[in-house]
Amino acid sequence: TSRRVIKFGLNKNAQFFANKIEYLGPEGIRFHVNGFYPFHMPIYGSASIYNALLAISVARLLEIEFEEIQEGLEQRFSLLDHTGNLTRRDNINILDYTYDASINSVTKACESLAQFKPFSEKLILVIGDIRNPGPDVAGTHLKMGYYIAAQPIDVVLTIGEDARLIGEGIRRLNHTQKIVECSGDAPTLLERLAAHLTPNSTVLFIGSKELHLEDTLQALLKMV
Template sequence: MTGPLKFKKPVIAVVGSAGKTTTKEMLASILSTRWKIFKSYGNANAPRHIAKYASRIKPFHKAVILEYGMSRHGEIRRSCKTIQPNIGIITNVGTAHIGNFGGSIIGIANTKSDLIRYMKPNGVLFLNVDDKNSKLLDIKNFKGKIFTVGQINQANYKASDVRFVNGGMEFTMKLNEEKHKFFIPIYGKHNIYNALFAIGVAHYLGFNPKDIQDGLRKYRKPRRRLTVYRLGKSIIIIDDTFSANPNAVKAALDVMSYIGKGRKIAVLGTMLEMGKYQIKGHRDVGKYLAEKQIDYLYTFGKGGAIIGQGAIEAGFPKERVKNFLSHDKLANYLIKNIKPNTTILFKASHGIHLNRVVRALLEYKKGH
């Protein structure tokens, strides 16, 4: 291939430290109400995956939605040079994979800016106006249109009246100068941003508010992303074990604060690829947890132990913190000590496999 594939149809690339897959799936759910679309599979977002997608995009696809991952320098550039997007979304600039970028948020912002540099020069870009690190993105030479989303600052697509409701989130926003109410079947204020990006792109592409509302309502979240299980009448398990970075863990703790009932237990494991930010990132999560109404903190792995230290330093009772290095020991401890009227949040990087503990709990409860 001599140059990137360039399509006349909308080719949307989603980049960001968190929320890529959710944003992509929400947007796909909306566009699918009217169009046949091609979307990248799951979270398969490396340059090698993008190269495979190139041959799978057909003339009957009216739009293409791709997730462009970035765990190393140059990956977004390579993906853009395979399939050039004409619409770009940068969800946020956070600390995911920071260890691979010299431990620097500026390094991450600069590498994410490759989307802006290598997408269609006069294309359309969507940015998060509430994300302070997104201000580090290099937009100075971008010749296209920029739209913003937000919940706090003034934005082109701004959510207001954000509420936790049964089964998800509800919010209001203006489209075509009229206020509309939206519902997403997933918890968390951070997921409102993902919905706003999906709404913004769909609106730009001419979808009406009803199509957008219907599409968002039909969105189905992937497993292990704030998946809620109810064991009997009074035990709630929140499985958010697919991935983790400090902002994502804090967001998950917020969700537990809102939807949790009774005793609240946070089971937090190591966040991988944090590099020199390893100690500070884990400690910050512990400090944040200490400010929440959490009753017990069970940590997993070496990084998890640092979360525990951070929580204790911030005033969390030491006797309510326990560290584990074995999935079996953690699962057995929870099985022995779990009581009715309890909510348990599980959160760690994918490679920590905390989902094994979730599975053990679910299987045990099924048989009892």
């Protein structure tokens, strides 16, 4: 039997493509599908646009009208827990990426945090060890530090032995004078985070599962 191949993405040659993308910080992302159908969704990184396009593609194959898809996604869409969820407390935004921390997910998470820059007075990254860093553990963490050094993030707080090398990588290339601090345990991390937290801050948590950063995130929520 012949198979029908459906392409989706940001390329206009795809059957379902997103354009006119607007990053609205805590208000999510607004985009158009195929240049015509507007969507405004509670998602906070470009990777989530692909997930939305996948859902839209499947729905259209099932012959669901665009208007129904719009209503369903805008009103009932939610991210899986710990995969980029946003919690807002007064004037603090907290992004939860604590599900895990692969090389790819960390870069995507940092991109998501950077998109909050126009809507925040301070961007804070709380980052732990990278999971499955490959044979060169030190090199992988150093290179992630180099990547983060180029992002418009104001404060980087690391936890975990390997994550210290992320901090070292940032320091080597820190032309933007980021604040970089390394903590050895969760209570110290929470204490340092509280010291840096100011009104209109956006904080993003990401790290390998073994660090249980979701517990630190929950502790922060009880403080703000």
